[in-house]
Amino acid sequence: xxxxxxxxxxxxxxxxEVATFYVSLFPNSRIDRISRYAADSPFPPxxxxxxxxxxxxxxxGRPFSSLNGGPMFPQTEAVSFVxxxxxxxxxxRYWNALTADGGAESMCGWCKDxxxxxxxxxxxxxxxxxxxxxxxxxxxxxxxxxxxxxxxIAALEAAFSGD
Numbered sequence: 001x002x003x004x005x006x007x008x009x010x011x012x013x014x015x016x017e018v019a020t021f022y023v024s025l026f027p028n029s030r031i032d033r034i035s036r037y038a039a040d041s042p043f044p045p046x047x048x049x050x051x052x053x054x055x056x057x058x059x060x061g062r063p064f065s066s067l068n069g070g071p072m073f074p075q076t077e078a079v080s081f082v083x084x085x086x087x088x089x090x091x092x093r094y095w096n097a098l099t100a101d102g103g104a105e106s107m108c109g110w111c112k113d114x115x116x117x118x119x120x121x122x123x124x125x126x127x128x129x130x131x132x133x134x135x136x137x138x139x140x141x142x143x144x145x146x147x148x149x150x151x152x153i154a155a156l157e158a159a160f161s162g163d
Contacts, residue, residue: 075116
């Protein structure tokens with residue numbers, strides 16, 4: 001059986017901190033292995049000996065890695081990680097944790113954490129509503145989404161139903 005596809009998050013000195021933070025947020029998560037730079041590492045850039053080079057970790061049962069590769073590839077919104085949530089309390093918990101300490105809100109349920117990594121915190125119910133064959137309800141729903149930063153599930157349900 002083939003190994004699962006594993007996202008690798010490129011960082012500039014914070015690979016271990018990123019993994020530790022994410023593991024603290026998600027259930028069924030752990031740090032699996034850390035490879036560290038040696039004093040005479042042949043890999044640029046030159047991080048101090050002992051700095052994490054590659055961190056392998058599991059988030060909610062899925063493999064991830066973070067690599068301290070240097071400043072040449074900063075984070076962008078071109079890639080984001082989607083967190084499907086069951087209710088507003090779970091949505092609020094993830095949103096507040098990700099936007100704290102220098103993170104930033106964006107539009108339509110998107111945010112960045114303090115490391116610049118983009119996330120989408122999305123109610124599972126939203127995905128169901130967007131799959132509806134009722135075009136007018138989906139239009140109302142999508143119009144409501146466009147006015148929000150953090151998604152409000154009750155407001156989305158009201159827009160969908162036309163209330």
